[in-house]
Amino acid sequence: MDVMKMPADLPDVNLNSNAELVLKKRYQRKGLDGTPIETAKEMFWRVAASIASMEKNYPSSPFKTKDLARTFYTLMTQYDFLPNSPTLMNAGTELGQLAACFVLPVGDSMDEIFDAVKHAALIHKSGGGTGFSFTRLRPKDSRVGSTGGVASGPISFLKIFNTATEQVKQGGTRRGANMGILRVDHPDILEFIRAKEREGDLNNFNLSVALTEKFMQAVEHDEEYPLIAPQSQEVIETLKAREVFELLVRKAWESGDPGIIFIDRINRDNPNPDQGEIESTNPCGEQPLLPYEACNLGSINLARFVLEKDGGIEVDWDRLREVVQLSVRFLDNVIDASEYPLERITETVRKNRKIGLGVMGWADLLYQLGLPYDSRRAIVLAEQMMDFIQKESRSASKKLAMERGPFPSYETSIYKEQNLGPYRHATTTTIAPTGTLSIIAGCSSGVEPLFALCFVRQVMDGEKLTEANSFFVKALHDQGCYSEKLMAEVIEKGSVRNMEFLPEELRSVYVTSMDIDPQWHLKMQAAFQKHTDNAVSKTVNLPNSATQEDIYKIYWMAYEEGCKGVTVYRDGCKSVQVLCTGEGQ
Ligand code: B12
Structure with a gap:
């Protein structure tokens, strides 16, 4: 791949020793013998130049590609903003897969199940994480029409996905990550809640139970709720909602798994309900997606946005505004630059153009401002901060819609009805855990x-x-x-x-x-x-x-x-x- 030549006067990168180790081991491109063939500086330039080069697709761009490449380089190497790991690893390389989060459907047939295993392996290999709902699978011991046998149920298939993940290293470096979801009204829910009670089992999965509004009301009123066979929609049996909730709590107390997601609430915010229901999130839970959808994320390091004023320390809102605007342009270009392992994913991503801009370094910012994390003032600032980033990212998205056109499914999205004017992205904000990114930026992780x-x-x-x-x-x-x-x-x-x-x-x-x-x-x-x-x-x-x-x-x-x-x-x-x-x- 041709990457713009690195300017001779490009400033060097400052790396802390932890970042140096992580970049060498995971991010810098390697030769056949496993030693890095690029420096950290070359790596950041590769990313900056290849993402900026997407401006060429838009003659109306107000930026010169070369200038923008330098701006993106500065944005990243000052650790003001970093894109998600696959972008750092793969931008400007043959692989070119730049998104971190994917959701794949799992249908109720051998073909569909093993297609999903294969697709997940391809995604893991390219550095992405996958989420799946297993809710469509028929329950354990139900009849399989074609063979006259009995089905083994979602949990047994989860184990197959887990084993496949074990064998495929992400981008050749780390193991893949998965989210496994089951709706609380699936007949195998009790087995699912207990699936990780033995330490070591399903190690490559985060499990979450999708709780419905109806279930939560049943817990509140101490009522029973129905378990429903996904195929026939028949009620198989009823359970006491509170007992199930208590079991969930007990298992999470014992081992951290499963977590919970509120699936109806997630779907209330689905910007494209005409394209189907959201049934899962990515592995760490921050990104609900439609089946076959992917999303690229990026995080602003809030620790860097302070300024001294009148002897005190304040948030530097003006610089934050600039960085949000630039980050949205960066992430928009990432969508164009990215190659996906499946045609179906490419189509869905290009149609909805979801991006997820978030933050890291929040605890470090509070330290600098002298605000305890566990204080009312910190909570108020958190709301103010995210309100600001949300508004600015939407305004950037609007500007890009004027320059480049709205996201193609805008006309059928919820925004059309809201009459707010077109956006370039179906969503703009997500808060990721920033595991490795915060190590590179040397800041506290996520929020x-x-x-x-x-x-x-x-x-x-x-x-x-x-x-x-x-x-x-x-x-x-x-x-x-x-x-x-x-x-x-x-x-x-x-x-x-x-x-x-x-x-x-x-x-x-x-x-x-x-x-x-x-x-x-x-x-x-x-x-x-x-x-x-x-x-x-x-x-x-x-x-x-x-x-x-x-x-x-x-x-x-x-x-x-x-x-x-x-x-x-x-x-x-x-x-x-x-x-x-x-x-x-
Ligand atoms: Co996790 N996870 N995670 N996790 N995870 C974190 C490590 C952390 C610190 C979050 C937190 O509490 N704030 C805790 C651990 C608490 C602690 O050590 N005191 C945590 C927990 C508790 C879990 C879960 C129990 C679910 C839960 O949160 N209740 C499960 C358990 C997984 C299991 O059974 N082994 C879980 C699952 C995951 C998934 C979604 C699978 C991914 C990991 C897979 C992947 O990315 N390929 C995951 C991530 C990414 C993280 C996260 C956000 C970043 C880790 C990272 O990239 N580190 C951290 C939070 C953070 O650090 N900001 C939490 C940097 C790289 C360079 O190091 O060695 O490659 P690494 O990292 C690996 C390990 O961290 C490992 O997977 C990483 C990627 O290969 N891993 C492990 C991740 N989580 C856990 C949890 C345990 C107990 C173990 C042994 C290993």
Whole structure:
């Protein structure tokens, strides 16, 4: 592939040591012997140049391709914005698959099931993650007309998808990720809820139960609800809704799985109901999609948007506006530049042109502003922040619609009726968990609080990344509290909330995941969801001592506060964890 020549005066990239390791192992292109054949600088240029070159498709573009390539390069290498991993890995390469999220349908026949397995393998190989609903599959032990035998049911097929995933490395580097969904009214729902009770089972899946409005009402009124055979629509039996909800809670308490999604709420926000129902999200839950749809995401690093004013620190709204506008153009070009593993996906993506712009570095921003994550003011700012990004991204989408035309299915979308004028994208905002992206940008991930002020991250099968939050270290220095002895203690504990010898302000602002009452996790998720087209990826992290009742409350609160889904994780409930403080290493 021809990529524009790298200008000689292009500034170098600053990389922290964790980013250097991750980029080398996962992102920089490699030769046959596995050693990188491009530097990090060349990698960012490859991405910037190939995405900017899409301007050539639009004669009305106000940008010169070369200038825009440089602007995109700066945007990424200052870590103001990063596109999702497949874009970094594959832009400007032969593979050219740039989207992170896919949803595939699973139909009730051998052909359709194994087509989905094959399509998922192709997507994983190209770096994407897949979500599926298994709800259309006939229940276990029901008759199979063509053979006279009995069906083995959705859970047995889930295992096949899981095994296939195990064998295909994403982009040749990491294993694929899947979301498995079953509606709460499927006859095999109890088996599904228990499917991950043995540690190690279905390791390549996140499981979520799709809860309906009717089911939630049945829980509220302590009523029974029907299980329905997907083919005949016959009621097979009825269950007590509260008992099912309690089982869900118990399993999530035990192992973190399954999570829940509110499927009716998700479909209420489906911008293209004429194209069918949304039945699943991508693996981390932030992107509900139609069958055969894909979406490319990008995240703005909010830690970078502060400015000093009158001796205080404020959000730099003007620069944020500029970056949102540029990021939307970037993501629009990604749609054009991307190649998809299936023609059907290409068609759906080009028709709806969904993009998902979100944020990372939220906890770092709060640290700089001196706002505790678990405070009313932080929640208010979260709403204000996402409202701003949503509005700006829509205004950018409108401008692009004038320059390049609206998304082709605009005429049949919900926006047409709303009479708001055409957009270029069926959706513009999504909040992703930004696992690797936040490591590259050196910021806190997504809208999560920091896991610990110093922690060890187990990554890439055996590597350990140690991280001390730089804003915290600076604050210790500024307040004259820094000492090697104190740092050793912070590494041990992860948190300073109970260190009463430290100033009160430090202890309340520099909070971590475990310090925060779980309800604040949820309130924060709900605040961001309010102004996000798609969904918000967030794990409500709970201390090991959390009870099932705590999880019950969180699940219920997610429903009441308008979230599209929720996932919990109780510290130490699995024998192997990704994030540990000193005490758990
Ligand atoms: Co997860 N997951 N995840 N996850 N996941 C996170 C790691 C995290 C930290 C989120 C959080 O709590 N804030 C927690 C772990 C808590 C902890 O360690 N204290 C977590 C959890 C709890 C889960 C689930 C139990 C579901 C849940 O949230 N309740 C399941 C369990 C999976 C299992 O059974 N093994 C789960 C599932 C997933 C999927 C959707 C499958 C993907 C991973 C697959 C993939 O991308 N190919 C996933 C992701 C992506 C992440 C996320 C967002 C990023 C990980 C990453 O890319 N790291 C992190 C949050 C974060 O870090 N911001 C949470 C950077 C790269 C360079 O390192 O070694 O390649 P890596 O990362 C791998 C591991 O992290 C592994 O898959 C990654 C990709 O190969 N992995 C594991 C992901 N999750 C989990 C969970 C456990 C317990 C284990 C052992 C491994």
